Amino acid sequence: MSTIIDIKNITKLYEMGTEKLYALKGVDVVIERNEYVAIMGPSGSGKSTLMNIIGCLDTPTSGDYVLNGKDVHEMDDDELAEIRNKEIGFVFQTFNLLPRSNALHNVELPLIYSGLSKTARIKRAEESLANVGLADRMKHKPNELSGGQRQRVAVARALVNNPSIILADEPTGNLDTKTGEEIMALFAELNKKGNTIILVTHEEDIAKHANRIIKIRDGMIESDTYQTARH
Amino acid sequence: MNIFVEIKESFIIAYNAITGNKMRSILAALGIVIGITAVTLMQTAIEGINRAFESSIGAIGADVLYVQKFEWFGKEDFEVYRNRKDINLQHYEFLKKYIQSASSVSPTVGSPRTVQYGSLSLESVFVIGTTEEYQKTVGLNVDEGRFFTSKESEGGYPVCMIGTDVKNGFFNNMNPIGKIIKVGSYSFRVVGVIEKQGSMLGLFSLDNRVIIPITKFYKLFGTRRSVSINIKANDLNNLEETKEEVKSIMRKARKIPAGGRDDFGVNEQAAFKDTYNQLTSLIKVIGLLITGLSLIVGSVGIANIMFVSVKERTKEIGIRKAIGARRRTIMIQFLIESVVICLGGGMIGLMISFPISLIIDAFALPTAMPLWVVVLGLFISMFFGVLSGFFPAYNAAKLDPVESLRYE
Structure with missing residues (x-):
């Protein structure tokens, strides 16, 4: 196994007027390729901040972050944008699809930002949608799809650029239990195929699907345990 | 990243955004429509006056000198001339x-x-x-x-x-x-x-x-x-x-x-031309300033709408940034949207002013809208598109992805 995420002593400081608030107080995490990790913690624990830093949406105040061999903690906005585009596939709780675009165009979008030609984009986006079982829903707009289908579109979008990690933030939070289970099954399948998955959740049931659970509290890692995933 | 793919995508986004808010886009473009109509009509009228002058002045003859008691547009007192x-x-x-x-x-x-x-x-x-x-x-x-x-x-x-x-x-x-x-x-x-x-x-x-x-x-x-x-x-x-x-x-x-x-005075056509140019250049400057003002007002309107548009689409910007859009990409997207609105307004303005120029030609002055006025009109629209879109687009480009994603 090779290391894909190497985080050393990361802190994040928020300054609100004169008040200083450490959201992260020195976190070390190493994640290997093809791991399936759940990050857990109550709200305000700093798990969202950690997720944003792992996802390169935000930068740490101090500490080192090496993602897939690239030093990302000192990158500027545009370099981070490229890393997000190539290395990270996001799946959000609220799906975050573009409402006016159909499923195919939503999935195509990351490829537009990587500058692929139209034909290559369409081909890969169609494959990706077929992979999540939506071959017959490509021309549908988000509001014409069910919640589960929308989240599948989001997963297809996350996968389309072959990222190093899939970063899922409460992916089942807006879904009913049954549909949530379907999505979790999809993640398990992707993990089996070799994808590295990082799941942020506060639900024990969802976290059970992962091989490793990292618990965060007050900006620090409380526990880091490996388990046999229940699929 | 391929800039042409970005630009093409931006046009599609702009098209969707504009057609998705038809009424708002039309109202936003109205100022530019009026501005371009006014500016191009002003230019056309000036062109017409020039043509009328040129054809009239032809009767004086460029190579003819007129020896007379008076100088045309002379600066001496009338007494001086009269006593000659x-x-x-x-x-x-x-x-x-x-x-x-x-x-x-x-x-x-x-x-x-x-x-x-x-x-x-x-x-x-x-x-x-x-x-x-x-x-x-x-x-x-x-x-x-x-x-x-x-x-x-x-x-x-x-x-x-x-x-x-x-x-x-x-x-x-x-x-x-x-x-x-x-x-x-x-x-x-x-x-x-x-x-x-x-x-x-x-x-x-x-x-x-x-x-x-x-x-x-x-x-x-x-x-x-x-x-x-x-x-x-x-x-x-x-x-x-x-x-x-x-x-x-x-x-x-x-x-x-x-x-x-x-x-005695030795007069020539040039004296007419000089006086004419002195007189009309002032009229031209004032005319274009006044009509230009309407363009500025139009531009402010579009900037305003673009700010609203950016605010409304904060979430979309967050999503785009999360999946790899750079600052430049977002900037181009909104700039193109504003340019498209202005250019559309400019084209409508030209479509209005062109028939009016034909009416002027038929009833008032021999004129025609020269091609360069059309080109200038489109160029000005584009210029104001960039001008009014710049700050909203810049604001959009530097939005923080985490905060934009949280925006509802």
Whole structure:
């Protein structure tokens, strides 16, 4: 196994007027390729901040972050944008699809930002949608799809650029239990195929699907345990 | 990242955003529509006035000098001019005899008079007395008949040329040649009709005239009037030399001592042009400033809408950034949206002003919207698109992805 995420002593400081608030107080995490990790913690624990830093949406105040061999903690906005585009596939709780675009165009979008030609984009986006079982829903707009289908579109979008990690933030939070289970099954399948998955959740049931659970509290890692995933 | 893919995508986004908010886009573009309509119509009108001036000024002749008691647009007091000696036929003859660099010289005197034919009467017809060389000097073409001859001119025969206004006033479809008309109370036989000249700056018609031999004019209407001597230069390029020659000959004819000031004016078309340009350049600047203001107002409107559009789409910007859109990409997206709105407004403006320019052409001024005005109109729209889109787009580009994603 090779290391894909190497985080050393990361802190994040928020300054609100004169008040200083450490959201992260020195976190070390190493994640290997093809791991399936759940990050857990109550709200305000700093798990969202950690997720944003792992996802390169935000930068740490101090500490080192090496993602897939690239030093990302000192990158500027545009370099981070490229890393997000190539290395990270996001799946959000609220799906975050573009409402006016159909499923195919939503999935195509990351490829537009990587500058692929139209034909290559369409081909890969169609494959990706077929992979999540939506071959017959490509021309549908988000509001014409069910919640589960929308989240599948989001997963297809996350996968389309072959990222190093899939970063899922409460992916089942807006879904009913049954549909949530379907999505979790999809993640398990992707993990089996070799994808590295990082799941942020506060639900024990969802976290059970992962091989490793990292618990965060007050900006620090409380526990880091490996388990046999229940699929 | 491929910039063309980005730009193409931006156009699609812009199209969707604009058609998704039709009413708002139309209202936003309205200011630009009005601005472009105003600016292009202003330009077209200026173009029309210029054309009208050019065609009028043609009657003066670029290569013709006019020696007169007064200077056109002179800066001296009126008293100075009035106290000058009249220019008379002796001056003309002296000038004609000695001048080298002129191809023809002719004197003119004139005054408005009533002209009659049978029971028909025309008031204030400009009656010009001149010689047969006048035709060559100012380049008149004869429509029907002929110009009077040197024999008729010198002998003071009662013959005349008429302008088309006079012809139409008296003769309709009849052949005017050989008909007898009355100038004042004296009879003249019509020998020719002068080709239509049009009007001078739209103020007075150059066709409402009768031309008679100058000797006859003197005999009937008196000699106490100043002559204008018209001199056609050999070569337009040497007009300045001709002018100097005319001056020196006139100084001799008028017996002005060395060091004395000229007591006559040597006028040329350029004086008209200079004055015209001075006058109109101010009008142009003011006109374009006023119409330009409407563009600025339009631009502020679009900037406002773009700020709203960016605010509304904060979440979308967050999503795009999360999946790899750079600052530049977001910037281009919103800039293109604003340029598309402005360019659309500009095109609508042109579609409105073009037919109006045709109406102006048909009823007021001979004009046409030149292609460069169309191009300029589109260019200005684009410029204001970038101008009004810049700050909203910049704001969008530097949004924080984490916060934008949280925005509802």
